[in-house]
Amino acid sequence: MDPVTQPGESQTLFDVETTGEVQKILQTSSENDPKLKELKTFLIDWINNELKEEHIVVKSLEEDVFDGLILHHLLQKIANTQIEVEEISLSAINQKRKLGVILEAVKTHLQLEESQLMWDVHLIHSKDLLATLHLLVALARHFRPDLPLPPNVSVEVIVVEPTKTGMKTGKAIEFLTKSSDEDAALKKDGFDQLFELTPHTVNDVKQAMLNFVNKQLLTLSLAVTDLDTQFADGVILLLLVGQLEGYFINLSTFFLTPQSQEDKLHNVSLALDFLLDGGVLQNPVDPAEIVNGDLKTTLRVLYSLFLKYKKAFKP
Known part of the structure; x- marks a missing residue:
């Protein structure tokens, strides 16, 4: 096989x-x-x-x-x-x-x-x-x-491997992209249905999350007005996670005024790591999706926080 x-x-x-590197030839x-x-x-x-x-x-x-x-x-x-x-x-x-x-x-x-x-x-x-x-x-x-x-998308490749006794060759099937079913299984959840089946309620969910976030940020004298953009650099997300989870996040560990995409990815990745370690997120989230302003992913992360702290939240 x-x-x-x-x-x-x-x-x-x-x-x-092996005595060298494996080479794959299309x-x-x-x-x-x-x-x-x-x-x-x-x-x-x-x-x-x-x-x-x-x-x-x-x-x-x-x-x-x-x-x-x-x-x-x-x-x-x-x-x-x-x-x-x-x-x-x-x-x-x-x-x-x-x-x-x-x-x-x-x-x-x-x-x-x-x-x-x-x-x-x-x-x-x-x-x-x-x-x-x-x-x-x-x-x-x-x-x-x-x-x-x-x-x-997959291709057949010839695999050439140097060994101590000479060159060994074989064939392999290498996938370049995943199947659509696999991607769907990885990403499909309630928020997908929300955006696909009841898009008219998205604004209601956004407003609920906005109220929740601003309630938590009140003591920091911060306010969010646009969920689509204000979480993209990771700063407010980190402050929100620190506030709710009780973390002291040293200013030297993140970029307070991120200038590049790399700075933003660092901030968001750090916040998501905190959420994964704390059990708030059950599955990894691609930080690039938040940095790129993907509203669905941003809402998904905020809703995970909301579910954990909703009892303490009174609109």
Whole structure:
């Protein structure tokens, strides 16, 4: 049976001690798969839409992404950050150096360990389509979680593994995107039904959460008027969590005036960690969704706090 690698997972493909790195080569036949072509077209359209104000047009993922120029502009746009690298690099050495800086920023933003990375400077610069797709899908899922990525896209790869006795090869099925059923199972809850079936009541829920939040923040002389935007940088969320959960949050542990997307992600991640540790949240929440102003996710987190403290809350 061929091994299967899920998105974002590392997997031992052979029970043999290795002397080098496992290499995955995309099967030529997979490049003609309609689902893969659909994913490539979707990603190209997404990048072009993100960068249309900069008059940048991507026509080929393999040919246009490898030198770091597109990745540089794309990450600055979607992460709302600045990356100090040269704009145009002509030599391979400078291109790889630029890619190294960009990919390190990606790892930081996505909060990934080295073992979780499915791309590196060499693979991207050598126009490896598999690594390039993994990288772009990861960026899209993290910074634009509402993007309807084509689901259940998989490819067949040849796996080459150096061993002490030589090279061992095999085949594997590698998934680039999750199935729509899996995404739905992970995200579907009462708030999904609220937004889908009774959208007219969303404002009522927003007002109830607004009253609850402002009641708790009264002693701090703070007030929230817009749930859609005021929780995006994580500051008020951290103060609210500290107030309700009784945490003393040292000012040195978060950004009181966050300037970048990374600062905001740090703040929101810290608040969500507190809520997970305290049992307020039963399942992890993607901090990027709150930073990106996803109202449903923000309400979901606030409602979890409301459920725990509603007995002490009198409108």
